[in-house]
Amino acid sequence: MAGSRKQGAGARNEQELRNRMLEMGMRRLLGIGMLGFALIRGAEGAEPLRARARQSQLKPTEIPAHLKWVREHPTWRPPPEIRREARAEDKGWLMREYRFQNTPRRRHASGWLLAYIGDDEVFRLFSDALRLGPGSRTPDASEYGMFNQLLCGMGVMAQTNDLAFQFLKDAINPDWWRKERKWTSMWKYPRKEISLASSAVHALGLSGRAEAGDILDRMRQEGFNYLSPRDAREGHGLNWAAYKAKQYLEASQKMGRQASRDGLFGQEFMRHMREWRRSEEGLDWLEWCSPKIRSPDHRAHLDETLKLMDHYDF
DSSP states (O other): OOHHHHHHHHHHHHHHHHHHHHHHHHHHHHHHHHHHHHHHHHHHHHHHHHHHHHHOOOGGGGOOOHHHHHHHOOOSOOOOHHHTOOOOHHHHHHHHHHHSSSGGGGGGGHHHHHHHOOOOHHHHHHHHHHHTTTSSSSSOOOHHHHHHHHHHHHHTTTTHHHHHOOOOHHTTTTHHHHHHHHHHOOOOOOHHHHHHHHHHHHHHHHHHOOOHHHHHHHHHHHOOOTTHHHHHHOOOOOOHHHHHHHHHHHHOOOOHHHHHHTTSSSSSHHHHHHHHHHHHHHHHHHHHSTTTHHHHHHHHHHHHHHHHHHHHTT
């Protein structure tokens, strides 16, 4: 009898222990769930922009084909068939995608399509990135490359956007960069400012505007008289930048605005550049950059130079 009571008490204790363990397990699961919820909420609070970008991104099945291409190839320059599809209503998605990417290299595709949309909001995005950069931090090598890409995008934008064209007219002067640039450079004065000014000269040619041609012609006829004496000594590469910009401009004008926008750096665009380089005007410009290039002693060197330019699509 006593044994039966002991067995009954042991069974109750065992059941009570099981119930208690089950209760503790449920509390633990509930606690983990609440902690996870708190962490998620905390992450959203810490990174509201990134969280909203994730939430607002379209599902893969809802993304149009040209935007899906951007998502799948963020580091590539969009081909003509993708550029032709860019439209104003894509801007919100592209700006979220651009800001969502955490490295300059992965902003390449979205940045290009934004340049083709090219309204004032996109202009402010690009101009702020060029002037402010990463702030007081010195940019790394990939960010330096991004500045040149942004200026190239400004050239495309300047085909239709007056603010972008004015920006480039100001930015061809190294002194403008010294006043406006807020980020620190790893290069000593004045190399970085001259490099940025050279990229702005390239971009003028991409604008396809007649006024850009007038500016480039004045550079050749009058020299770079807007440069400070020190910049003039260091800026010997600016004449080559103007020569390249003139090729861009000639190709853009021969193809027409829409065709050059769609086919920028495509085969037809490059063919027009090669043809202009061999024209009398093109050879005069090349001689301005390299005065002895057309002398009898350098004739073979001229042919070799033009072939190299064709090969590298200079």
